[in-house]
Amino acid sequence: MREAFSNALVRLALADPKVLLLTGDHGYALFDGFRKHCPDQYINAGIAEQNMVGMAAGLARMGFRPFVYGLAAFVPVRTVEQIKLDVAHDNLPVVLLGDGAGFVYSHLGTSHQSTEDIACTRAIPGLQVLSPADRFEMTACMYYAYKAKAPVYLRMGKSDRGDVHSGSIESLISGGLLKVRNGRADLPGLIATGSMVRTAIDLAKVLELSVWSAPILKPLLPADVCTAANETNSLVTIEEHSVLGGLGAAVAEVTSEKQPTRVLRLGVRDRFSEHCGTYDYLLREHGLDIDSIYERIMMFCNSTESSTAAVDPR
């Protein structure tokens, strides 16, 4: 997945000399290819993310196509105001690349983890939000972001969870959900994004559930969400992000208006990580490992009222 990202970036930069890569002194080995093939289009802006995003806005106004790279904890979260005022307000074609989103930096603690970045960016007018699940979605998202010629946040989470598609995705339709598995109509349908799509597919094999991947979180096509709701008896959203303001919220916003449907939102329940450990350990701590998710879905299926709450009651 990271190779797909790096390759797409190099190809875009070779094809368009206006493409610039700005990094906040991150991406040590990731950009070796870019620095080799496009050294003049590489700018290390230093450990100064706020200035970097403002500077990217200035470069975009001069006709350049900046891709701004940082850890998701910093780009976008640290720089939300620069994204809002300097980039989005002027609808500038800046692509914000937030790496290590979710719990990738599982041993490093809260400063390097980001489970609020989707919520922050979704609320900024005109800013599109992408969240690829595998190398095929990553490539498609990179080209989508380039062609958008508008502000885009591309969220890069855990990258080694394996493929969810069997081959390249020719084109991403704006806001489209991608169905990656057919399941039973009398059971919940799963809508997942990023790292959690792989988990959803693994679960679906056991439970015969339909699964959709959501590589584009904003705009989310209401018609696609309604289709998923129609084809199943309820919806479960899964994301390595807060249940507040992310994929689950976006799906529930649609269903509550267009197609009243029970929606179980699985994600981070308004809390910070308590401990450190492996990535798998941290998913367990947050109830996002496959066993915990299985249990939550079974409880949801067996209950008649919503079993999720914005604030973890425990």
Place this chain on the structure above:
Amino acid sequence: MTTHVPSCASSIDNRFAPARMRRTVLEMAYAGSTVHIGCAFSIIELLTVLYRNHLRYPGNDPRAEGRDYLILSKGHGVMAQYACMHEMGWLNDSHIQGYFADGSDLKGLSDSRVPGLEVTSGSLGHGFSVGVGIAMGLQRKATDRKVYVIVGDGELNEGPIWEGTLVAAHHKIDNLMLIVDKNGFQAMGTTDDVLALGDLSAKFNSFGFETLEVDGHDEAAVDAAIRHLWTNGMGKPKALIAQTVKGKGVPFMESDNRWHYTRLNAQTFAEAIDALGLAEVAK
């Protein structure tokens, strides 16, 4: 990159007369019953010199492709820039008299959607970074176009300013001039009392800027300083530390920070207009 030094503008150019621009600011502030008069008055002469002698707007078009950039990072002084835009013919009298009317375009802080304004500022510490990016972009396009960024001295409290100075010096962005409106005040008091800035020239010099200090109300001195900076310090970004007076031009407003917040009434409006002594300036 070649250094562009604009030819001296005609001395008979009667536009941008400071007293008349201050009158425009007062008319707007009175019409809109709004604040930030002091912040506008301290940059009047700086803007006069920039618009009259330095900024290039091909075809008098505020959005001209080949223009220089004036970025008002201290968006609070925007009424002074509106006054310049009025002198340029980009705003008409109804913009001035209709300031803050419901549904109008001219806001109380700089907004990039208004032709003639370059950034959305007022949240401080944004405009300089955008200016660094614009200047870097212009350098990459090998043009001789210039970028001027006006920041307040209070605004220098903001961290991104100092991030931007490092980047500008490191990348040798020498088509960029940072102009500090050093009026000595910020919202809650003097800069010395709130967060002392120390020796600004020494700071910018040590950051790798070609730096000059100037009396920000002496038009000839400001003009000479800008020319000096563009022709010296090849490869270095420029910093002009302009010593100014908040509220300059109306004695009862000068260095009185209440005019950051105070609205005009009929009496203070009339007194302020009188104080400008507009007799010698065509109205």
